[in-house]
Amino acid sequence: MLEQQLVNSLMLGSVYALIAVAFTLAIGVLNFLNFSLPGLFMVAGMLTWFLLRAHVAWPLAALLAIGSGGLLGLxxxxxTYRLMSRSAHFVPLVTSMAFLILFENLVLIAWGSDLQRVPLPFETVSWRLGPTVIAVPQLIGLACAVLAVALLDVLLKRTRIGRGLRTIAEDPQTAVLLGVPVARVVPLVFVVGGLFTALGGFLFAINYQQASPFMGEEIALKGISAMVLGGMGNIWGAILGGLLIGVVETFSITWFGARAVDIGVYGLLLAILLCLRTALSCRWSPGSSTLASPHSSRSAPTARATFRRPMACIPWLRRWPRSSSVHSWDGWSPSRSCARAASISRLPPSR
Amino acid sequence: MSSLLSVESLSVRYGRVHAVRGASLSVGEGEIVAVLGANGAGKSSLLNGILGLVPAHHGALRFASRDLTGASPPQRIAAGMALVPEGRRIVMSLTVEENLLMGAYLRRDAPAVRKEIEALYARFPNLAARRALLASVLSGGEQQMLAIGRGILARPRLMLLDEPSLGLSPLLVQELFRLLAELNREGLALLLVEQNTRQALRLCTRAYVMELGAIVMQDRPRALLDDQRLVAAYLGGSR
Incomplete structure (x- = not known):
């Protein structure tokens, strides 16, 4: 029974994790809370239902549903983001929220507000390990989610474009002066985020065999919580947060009943944040997979800075004409020569 | 005279503030040109305008006999410019090596980049020792070396340097200027913005003086050193 719950919760958690990764990517690189992501999740889920009901071959349906995420992300x-550089900081945030509502209502107009039953395209195959039943699609779903994040990790750490993204994450203006075509790299964040959420939507629809125009809203808060729990901008942290929320949700239902599920999830979030005073990954993180952030790299206690960031969907250009000697000296360094040089730099300029 | 870079009446504006007003200058092949001036004279804005980081409000720019007036920063960098910015602007969350690779962002010849990075490590053993560490552990001097190394990896013909000696100890400043002279001997042209007037004049072949966004003087360093006005304004009395 316990093992069964664990298997179920990992599946649910991997869906949350995918959403959280998409959120954390946008926050980490662009300092932008992209509220439209749950809308893409829902569109992918509903599209899966629509295509499968129309007897489209399931690999094609998967491709179209997931692809829709990338396209809509673009x-x-x-x-939203294009408007960002020229408008007040709340405009893109509100615009992305408007997209969520727009997607929802377009789907409502097209397909109505009912909870739809997604027909399964293939016979469910399952393995029995003692009393535990592992559905193979579940397993494949989980593997897909982990694989997607591993690929993203490689993209960010090992490739040229990944280095460019991490530079943008820390300081967009430095990226510009090094020749990174920021306007061409940034859409990638939206496309990848869209693909991740859409993959989540597809997996959700297949595994729970249901889709509704409101499924995005339900998952949005869980995804954001998972992101916060994992430490914003940290993709492996987002995975951890997503899986944890999945586990807690499943076990809350078992132990306390379906009505108390949110108390379990958000109670835990609150408890963790209050007790640890930091996101999980700030303690346990595989360090360098944290994207960004100028705050955490320059000032020692990262946790508080991390938590200041969600509020800070502030124009990312604000860091440009700042006096520079500060940031070069701020980083701690054990070397004595640095300390000496720092003390020299603080003296008034000699005449 | 074959000039590598020629800027004609460049103006840079931030909103209603004129940071650079119709500045004209040129840098010849393999030359070292210094731009001197007080704080707020518009020197950094001039460099940013030359690299295209801020849109030029007015003016024309030719580089390597190409008109780059409306070109984007990536186009200018690809054409052979590199900026070593004020405050170095090292990316702290990247490793030393990744920072160097960022300098070669626009280059597609990975094997050559690899080779040049190794050559740089031979030149800066401190960086070689810390290649896999986050750049935030570097001291100020090492950061400056990294910033210059990053600039070199763009394989520029002209390097724009914005206050490279800022915040460095006198000893490190000496070392820095030796390095700049060495790079110049290897054929790299330098456009150097400096507050350390004396050092800059010792190094450069020509210098411009900026005041309130405009270029007010241009001469050989010898002549400028003899100019009492300049000495009074920027060198702080007799020494």
Whole structure:
């Protein structure tokens, strides 16, 4: 029984993790809370239902559903992030929220508000390990989620474009002066985020065999919580947070009943944040997979700075004409020569 | 005279503030040109305008006999410019080596980049020892070396340097200027913005003086050193 719950919760958790990764990527690189992501999740889920009901071959349906996420992500980028550089900081945030509502209502108009039953395209195959039943699609789903994040990790750490993204994450203006075509790299964040959430939507629809125009809203808060729990901008932290929320949710249902599920999830979030005073990954993180952030790299206690960031969907350009000697000396360094040089730099300029 | 970079009446504006007003200058092949001036004279804005980081409000720019007036920063960097910015702007969350690789962001010849990085490590053993560490552990001097190394990896013909000696100890400043002279001997042209007027004049072949966003003087360093006005304004009395 316990093992069964664990298997179920890992599946649910991997869906949350995918959403959290998409959120954390946008926050980490662009300092932007992309509220339209749950909308993409829902569109992918509903599209899966629609295509499967229309007897489209399931690999094609998967491709179209997941691809829709990338495409819509690009659309959102054009109308939110592009506006960002020229408008007040709340405009893109509100615009992305408007996209969520827009997607929802378009789906409502097209397909109605009912909870739809997703037909399964293949016979469910399952393995029995003693009393535990592991559905193979579940397993494949989980593997897909982990694989997707591993690929993202390689992209960020090992490739040229990944280095460019991490530079943008720390300081967009430095990226510009090194020749990174920021306007061409940034859409990638939206496309990848869209693909991740859409993968989540597809897996959700397949595994729970249901889809509704409101499924995005339900998952949005869980995804954001998972992101916060994992430490914003940390993709492996987002995975950890997603899986943990999945586990807690499943076990809350078993132990306290379905009505208390949110108390379990958000109670735990509150408890962890209050007790640890930091996101999980700040303690346990595989360090360098944290994207960004100028705050955490320059000032020692990272946790508080991390938590200041969600509020800070502030124009990311604000860091440009800042006096520089501060940031070069701020980083701690054990070397004595640095300390000496730092003391020299603080003296008034000699005449 | 074959000039590598020629800027004609460049103006840079931030909103209603004129940071650079119709500055004209040129840098010849393999030359070292210094831009001197007080704080807020518009020197950094001039460099940013030359690299295209801030849109030029007015003016024309030719580089390596190409018109780059409206070109984007990546286009200018690809054409052979590199900026070593004020405050170094090292990416702290990247390793030393990744920072160097960022300098070669626009280059597609990975094997050559690899070779040049190794050559740089031979030149800066401190960086070689810390290649896999986050750049935030570097001291100020090492950061400056990294910033210059990053600039070199763009394989520029002209390097724009914005206050490279800022915040360095006198000893490190000496070392820095030796390095700049060495790079210049290898054929790299330098456009150097400096507050350390004396050092800059000792190094450069020509110098411009900026005041309130405009270029007010241009001469050989010898002549500028003899100019009592300049000495009074920027060198702080007799020494």
């Amino acid at each position: 659309l959102v980028e054009r109308f």
